[in-house]
């Protein structure tokens with residue numbers, strides 16, 4: 233595609249997959265199918281992924297354990313084993329692909345004095361690692377894509393706040409950005425990026441709060457002026473209650489922004505209320 237043609241014709245879709253949806257070969261095969269169907273319809277796709285399920289919890293536990301001055305080698309082994317297992321399933325060399333991440337993690341965890349700044353950098357690694365594995369497997373399986381660091385795309389708001397809020401519970405206020413849209417479209421028809429992480433104005437890693445990948449996907453949809461944001465998970469849609477706990481829960485066929493936000497505020501864990509806010513504002 234010609235450069236100036238790109239800007240006019242790129243129609244973006246943003247697809248978000250959560251932790252269980254990126255945790256096995258079977259799930260990645262499904263992601264590849266969905267990606268192929270979107271690109272064959274002519275869309276450029278931003279794929280936003282969570283960490284492999286359980287990994288963010290493990291990373292948080294590493295921080296807590298290290299702060300207590302306890303041994304973290306068993307936790308690190310578990311973390312490595314989870315990623316190597318997925319790598320093995322996918323037929324890619326996770327050990328080599330993630331060597332740099334594990335080296336950085338070891339350095340960040342070398343002291344028991346872990347400030348929120350380092351905590352964010354540690355906990356944000358789950359998404360970096362899941363997307364590196366996913367992008368490697370997709371590329372190997374005829375789904376050409378480019379791995380993009382979400383910290384290039386999302387810059388957190390700055391206001392007077394303590395370090396814990398600044399680094400662990402950041403917010404962004406993205407607006408449609410044609411320069412970013414054409415820059416990404418030139419890289420590949422599919423870009424693979426991380427949920428949950430953004431950059432501070434100083435370029436440090438910040439987190440969008442637990443469950444923040446939906447919000448990341450919504451922010452990226454705003455940035456790309458996407459036609460649609462698709463949040464893929466392991467239930468077929470929004471329910472009136474958690475269908476695993478309440479058998480009478482009904483699948484909602486339609487819901488407005490206001491209704492979806494109300495559901496979130498009432499504690500439905502399907503969509504983060506902040507994610508709705510962002511897409512509501514940008515239509």
Ligand code: ASP
Pocket residue numbers: 250251282283288289358427428441442443444445446
């Ligand atoms: N991985 C992060 C978490 O578990 C973000 C997310 O998955 O939404 O909180």
Ligand code: MG
Pocket residue numbers: 250443446501502
């Ligand atoms: Mg979630």
